[in-house]
Amino acid sequence: MNEKAEELNRVEKKDLFASGHRACGGCGQALAARLVHDAAGENTIACVATGCLEVFSSPYPDPSWRIPFLHSLFENPAAVASGVEVAYKALKKGPVNIIAQAGDGSTADIGFQCISGMFERGHNVLYVCYDNEAYMNTGVQRSSFTPYGAWTSTTPMGNKTRKKNLPLIAADHGIPYVATATVDDFKDLQRKVKTALSIEGPKYIHILVPCPLGWGHPGDLTVKICRLAKDTGLFPIFEIIDGKVTNVQKIPVKVPVEEYLKPQGRFRFLFKKGVPTEEVAEIQKIANQNIERFNL
């Protein structure tokens, strides 16, 4: 048992997602992709939807991928991954780790029915969502993961809707494993990927990946912003195993949401001459609801 726990907690660095990709400096998604695939190991097939990750990592002739990589349309990485899984079964090959992955737009809006289908059919696939809270690749358009109050090019006065809570929706499909993570705690993230891959059936991991360009913060703050998202309660970290919320990461010291909002350009207009507006109070309310709901 101890050996298994040690194996899960070991930090992996294999550079399966190699240098030379074209992501912006300080890109959270590039960091998350490397951490996920290093944890998964060589025996992995990546099915990646169109989006930043695919664009910056896969141009011919020098892709960053050191594992088999399958590029699909914006809407169907889950369906493609399902097909790969079934093909492996039909060919009596494997076992192999199949990771379908996409950004938040593909996951929450365009590709949602494919994901729902994959969960419902029960394919042995890990679905990883890199959540940067807007369509960053095409120029920062609003997605249904865009949080309340955030600026995007399609919500210039701030987003008026709340973020869709996909981890809970995924869990309600009755799948065995759902988790949320951020890139700041790489140990936790890699443990979750390894745990997920050790479970048979559809799994879902939701990773918050700051986008320095779309969020309007310097690249060196990527990790700090993640930490603030957790410590304010805006991004709760938990696992749902067989429908039960467990391993909720407690907030050591609760931080007011202003700390999280202020360094980010997309929330800058919520402060008039440094004084927070009503929207900030609304965001604080969302954070407080999260804290209460997940007992952070």
Next chain:
Amino acid sequence: MEKLPLGLALDLRKVVPYKTGSWRTLMPVNIMQTPPCTNSCPAGNDIRGFLRVLAEKQDYEEAWHVLTRTNPLPATCGRVCPHPCEAGCNRRDFDTPLAINSAERAVGDYGLEYNLKHKKLISKRKEKVAVVGSGPAGLSCAFHLAKRGFQVKIYEANSEPGGWMRYGIPSYRLPNYILKQEIDKILELGIELECNVKIGVNIPMDHLTQHYNAVFLGLGAQMGTSIKIPGEDAQNVFTGVEFLKLINSGQIVEVGRDFIVVGGGNTAMDCARVAKRLGANVSVFYRRTRVEMPAITAEIDEAMEERIMFRYHTNPLKIITDEDRVVGLLCEQMELKEPDASGRVRPVPIEGSGSVYPADTVIMATGQAVDYDGIEIQKQNDQWISTNENLMTSIDGVFAGGDAVLGLETVAVAIGQGLRAASAIEDYIEGDVESQLAPPPVIYSKDLNTYYYTHEKRFSKKAVSIHTRLKNFREIYPSIDHQDIIKEAERCFSCGLCFYCSNCYMYCPDNAVKISPSTGRYEFDLDFCKGCGLCAKECPCHYIQMTLEK
């Protein structure tokens, strides 16, 4: 040309990855800055260095060698130093500073226990240097010169080496056998020692300047000065220096019942605590208050713990004698007025406030001076030896350091001066101008990313109970457990030096931090580093910093 698989126009194995390093405007560099502990240590000890050795390798032997690169007396300093390093420690803004002083003592004691030997840097040179005085300044200077191969001879006026550490510091703070072992280790480097020789009295100063290439004067300030009040020549009136010298030479002093110490410095505290151990009823008279006392805070605290009475705002006027023996002390009360030249508030007597206190012994620990008997040298304020910035005195080739130059200071300050003088003497003999590189800037708490450190309890040394410690002259802090100190060393922030936390390695989105196959250290792959600065931001100890592209 080799035939490629269908659909491929290029052999992917031969493709060179796209060098994203060309996007960079800022680049990360490793900068080893000065930690605040070393910055505030008067002896310039590499504190971070020896603590990291303890934490990473649990190697006391290597830690001892790191520490003795600057300080030849770690076991002594670990006992008597007022540890300004702990006041500088960046951890004070996080939880509590490291117990550096206890760690130093543990390492020093280990060196004595396992009889570790100092290493010579250069084997032998023909130049000779005389060192006058075997106090901390003289010993440190001799040590550093001997390590550099010079032939050193120490002249000591007393019968045993150690200067004020031997004759001033009582053995409950610094046992003689510890000091003796440490001095023996220094002398093992090939240093000659001649005791009972007073320069200027037994041997003229000219003899030294003629026969040696350079001379170092570590005279110390071992002459008690008094404030000149009537009745001072009575029996049982001593200066603090006289009293401590008598006690530490093993002589018996009849202190009687009521024992009054006048003064608020370290010598006064030592006299008071010695007398308490001799069974007297001790009070310390000081004309200002505790805040202005020049003694080390811990010394005052310990004296108070030992039930020594403190009378502030009290100034002696006259020693009352009966048949040439002290019977009392006439004092007046003072009030404090605006500060004087030394920055301390000026005491002014209150009229008609005189009162008499009974006394069997009176100690005047009111000041110390240099004993210049037979030494002609330029002085500043008629008191301390004046030197230039290289510690050279008015006589060519004669250097000076320690209390005789700076006034009353600590052992660590004297050791630091000895080191400085040794390198100045080396430069003087070699005819070099010292190439002084400015030390790298100091790291302060604001530079650190303390998220990655955890709160840990500070090690605290346990003292013998007051009841037991007043019965004898044994050390009041018994020996320290080695494992406790290793745990304490692990608390070190390692300000400005990599401690392999792997943050840079794991957080780089571009995998541009690699482990060097030759050194095992983290290094930057500048071909791919985009200069985002994430590693510098998440480096806990500020070892990685972003600079402009070269």
